[in-house]
Amino acid sequence: MPEERRIRAPDAARDAEQDQEVLEDFKLVTDPSLAYMSLERQLSELLERVTEITGADTAAILLLDPERDVLVARAARGIEEEVREGVQVPLGRGFAGRIAAERRPIAIEDVGHADILNPILRRTGIRSLLGVPLVVEGRVIGVMHVGTLRGRKFEDEDVRLLQLVADRAGLAIDNAQLSEQRALTEVLQRTLLPEALPQIPGLRFSAKYLPAASGIKLGGDWFDVFELPDGRIAFVVGDVVGRGIAAASVMAEVRSAVRAYTMEGHDPVTVVRRLNDLLIAMGRRRSATLAFMALELETGELLAVSAGHLPAVIRTPSGETRFIGEATGPPLGVLPTANYTGETYTFPLGAALLLYTDGLVERRDEVIDDGLQRLAEAVAGAATQGGMSLADAVLARVRLDTSLEDDVALLAIESRPLSDQLALTLDAQPAVLSSLRRGIGRWLAAHGVAAEARFDVALAVSEASANAIEHAYGPADATFAVECRYSPERVAVTVSDTGTWRPQGKRERGRGMDIMQMLMDDVRIDRTDDGTRVLLTKRLGG
Secondary structure (H helix, E strand, O other), X not given: OOOEEEOOOOOOOOOHHHHXXXXXXXXXXXXXXXHHXXXXXXXXXXXXXXXXXXXXXXXXXXXXXXXXXXXXXXXEEOOOHHHHOOXXXXXXXXXXXXXXXXXXXXXXXXXXXXXXXXXXXXXOOOOEEEEEEEEEXXXXXXXXXXXXXXXXXXXXXXXXXXXXXHHHHHHXXXXXXHHHHHHHHHXXXXXXXXXXXXXXXXXXXXXXXXXXXXXXXXXXXXXXXXXXXXXXXXXXXXXXXXEHHHHHHHHHHHHHHHHHHHHOOOOHHHHHHHHHHHHHHHOOOOOEEEEXXXXXXXXXXXXXXXXXXXOEXXXXXXXXXXXXOOOOEOOEOOOOOOOOOOEEEEOOOOOEEEEEOHHHOOOOOOOHHHHHHHHHHHHHHHHHOOOOOHHXXXXXXXXXXXXXXXXXXXXEEEEOOOOOEEEEEEEOOHHHHHHHHHHHHHHHHHOOOOHHHHHHHHHHHHHHHHHHXXXXXXXXXXXXXXXXXXXXXXXXXXXXXXXXXXXXXXXXXXXXXXXXXXXXXXXXXXXXXXXXXXXXXXXXXX
8 A cells, every 4th residue: 555645635525414514513613713713722722722622642733934935833732742843744745744745635644654854743642633724815825734643544434524624724824824913024124214303404304104915014114324434424215125024124124234234334235235245145036226325424425325126306406307327237136246336416405306106106907107207296296285395295196006016116305405593402412513514514515614614613513512411411312403694704603512410530531622723713611500502603704
């Protein structure tokens, strides 16, 4: 007798008595209360009932990881070590792998002489096995199998019952997986998307993230804004190909790698090249598109690097729109030898920039050019939207379908005219000093202040701010304020904090006061119990 036998298709015509028995057993595993349990508890409870109605000694459920084509043990009864040891079975191999690949039940009467990949099944003394695929809407999502410690010939009625159980359980498991993925992905997205966009003189940021309507489609869209070590401001938007937890996890790795590579001092082009190497090395058949832009605040020079991403939209001060930052290379993770280059543009005062992911412009049964044209018109018209942010105004004009098929992320940057006064509240952290210097330089350049004077004022303000950070607060989280006033005759800046001044001690580590006095025409320090104010004045030529 062969060790393994094919199961003939269940016969739908059964007598009423047998059907009634099956129905009573079936009710045990279709209890509505199972739907309100977590996935792990639901699987555990389900297996307990399955062993009861089949008279089996063991039961297990393995769920398919479609990213790696492996079945992963998620719940077991009688062979709990399957889960503890993280058993994984490649699709098409062994007992469970064949059931999933061939999409049919398989019964084995003598495990000792069969092709069994998982050694736990033999180690626990199982003699006979019956397994069926978990199929939902034509998709195999896993395998359910039962085993006995004594030899048993599983009859067609056993197969019919277990397949009925698996078919109904598959729906509940699939729904629970979707809920689990949605919850985990939303946590990842909330954790990794910026809590707040930075405050930079003359720039106004707004951003939106809209998840797809279906939980399975949550995943890989993201944006970020941060300062580079050289003081430029980075704008990044990316989109990992794929859906669900796998896409979200790759998104997390790519986003973290972007920041890590930039903090190492790499320029944007090198960062994108290294990201491509990273995804290739990960070997997870994952790719991602990415748009990386770096803005020099004082000059308005904008460097753009794109890895297969859609171009950004820029609106000029005159209201015209055009696309910039066309892809200079393929998506990340596609070609090991891919080369990426940067393009330089000008981002003047009064201009606006929009970076986005493809869910904003792609529509079913529509060419992508139509979506891009619609977006360009929305960005142009958004200038008339009153007090709305640019991101909100663009979304209002694009009129996205309420049932999104894909995630949408967009990041908007507006270069706003600078008035004669500038007021900033900054975190008391050394990392803010570089962008502060460039922000002050940008503000002064907008008023026609000569380069030498811009340098003097920006450096003096940086020294006063460094003193506020170092002396006034120590390690505690706090903020300090910078207020600037311009007139054709002079520039006046006040740097104030609310901490208590602490002397440096025996070791003098800086000469901030000497630098400020050398660069500025007047320096005054006002210390009180409520904090310290440093007043800096620079006369402008003539």
